[in-house]
Amino acid sequence: MKNKNLPKIELHSHLDGSINPKTIFDLGKKLNINLPTDSFDSFVEYVRAPANCDSLKTYLERFVLPIEVMQTKENLERIAYEYILNIEESNVKYVEVRFAPIYHINNGLTIDEVILSVIKGLNNGTKKTGIKNNLIICGIRSMSVEKNIEIFKISEKYLGRGVVAVDLAGNEADFPPIIHKKAFDLAKNIGFNITVHAGETGCYSNIATSVNELHATRIGHGVSAINDANTIKLLKDKNITLEVCPTSNIQTKSFESFEKHPFKKLLDLNVNVTLNTDNMTVSNTTLNNEYNIMENTFNLSNDDFINIYKTSVNASFTDTLTKKELLKYI
Numbered sequence: 001m002k003n004k005n006l007p008k009i010e011l012h013s014h015l016d017g018s019i020n021p022k023t024i025f026d027l028g029k030k031l032n033i034n035l036p037t038d039s040f041d042s043f044v045e046y047v048r049a050p051a052n053c054d055s056l057k058t059y060l061e062r063f064v065l066p067i068e069v070m071q072t073k074e075n076l077e078r079i080a081y082e083y084i085l086n087i088e089e090s091n092v093k094y095v096e097v098r099f100a101p102i103y104h105i106n107n108g109l110t111i112d113e114v115i116l117s118v119i120k121g122l123n124n125g126t127k128k129t130g131i132k133n134n135l136i137i138c139g140i141r142s143m144s145v146e147k148n149i150e151i152f153k154i155s156e157k158y159l160g161r162g163v164v165a166v167d168l169a170g171n172e173a174d175f176p177p178i179i180h181k182k183a184f185d186l187a188k189n190i191g192f193n194i195t196v197h198a199g200e201t202g203c204y205s206n207i208a209t210s211v212n213e214l215h216a217t218r219i220g221h222g223v224s225a226i227n228d229a230n231t232i233k234l235l236k237d238k239n240i241t242l243e244v245c246p247t248s249n250i251q252t253k254s255f256e257s258f259e260k261h262p263f264k265k266l267l268d269l270n271v272n273v274t275l276n277t278d279n280m281t282v283s284n285t286t287l288n289n290e291y292n293i294m295e296n297t298f299n300l301s302n303d304d305f306i307n308i309y310k311t312s313v314n315a316s317f318t319d320t321l322t323k324k325e326l327l328k329y330i
């Protein structure tokens with residue numbers, strides 16, 4: 001079977017990094033936002049990171065305009081709806097999409113309104129396509145632990161009603177995970193599933209901290225585990241799943257080239273590895289594209305991709321019945 005026909009699961013995808021460039025452009029004009037250019041063709045470069053970014057910081061700057069247009073209920077709902085429609089081309093059967101509600105209250109929306117608008121848009125997309133979805137709420141590393149606690153507390157009422165988990169995202173280099181331990185102790189007590197961005201741009205010790213102190217059962221990226229045998233052992237002993245996003249890792253300079261990316265090594269070490277996009281727009285990718293790149297770089301077989309699918313279903317934060325249904329696709 002060709003990769004594009006394989007059923008797929010997306011577990012690591014940021015809503016604000018995955019908006020149609022044309023939608024950002026059109027909404028920006030409608031909102032009278034000062035866009036860097038009047039021509040859509042040249043606008044695209046302002047929302048896509050260059051193939052070779054000089055740093056994670058440059059990568060993160062590409063989120064400024066998307067976030068500016070995500071400040072009304074209508075826009076949030078539209079963007080979430082279009083997101084689900086967009087992933088249909090990659091034959092995605094189930095998605096856990098994530099975003100940070102705190103970034104969307106600049107024009108007066110409440111956190112509740114923000115979350116409800118996104119859930120509504122995603123569910124409209126599900127009605128249209130049949131692609132099942134759940135939402136992950138991101139806490140932000142550079143915000144105070146109190147702020148993240150507040151967001152997680154508000155999100156509690158949506159647990160099991162669209163929201164399944166919390167995450168910690170943002171600048172990993174300057175804000176180590178331990179700062180936010182209190183917020184993740186609370187999230188665990190509430191009953192949220194937990195995934196944490198860690199070991200993305202270097203420091204593998206953040207992976208162990210995220211697992212042992214922040215109660216993460218999945219790790220966003222986690223690719224620097226390849227540099228430390230003890231971290232690999234921890235991932236295997238505790239049955240932790242990595243949400244790997246190769247194109248994003250190359251852009252943020254975690255690895256020089258796809259050939260040097262540890263995706264295949266991690267698979268061979270029997271670490272639970274899943275394949276994801278991170279940001280379809282900022283990284284100019286799709287899940288099909290990530291599959292094709294990994295297939296071409298490492299000569300992966302159909303069986304490898306079927307195993308990745310099974311790993312993704314097992315590691316997903318959905319209910320047992322949905323997992324059973326998802327397994328029927330292979």
Ligand SMILES: [Zn+2]
Pocket residue numbers: 012014169197220278
């Ligand atoms: Zn991410």
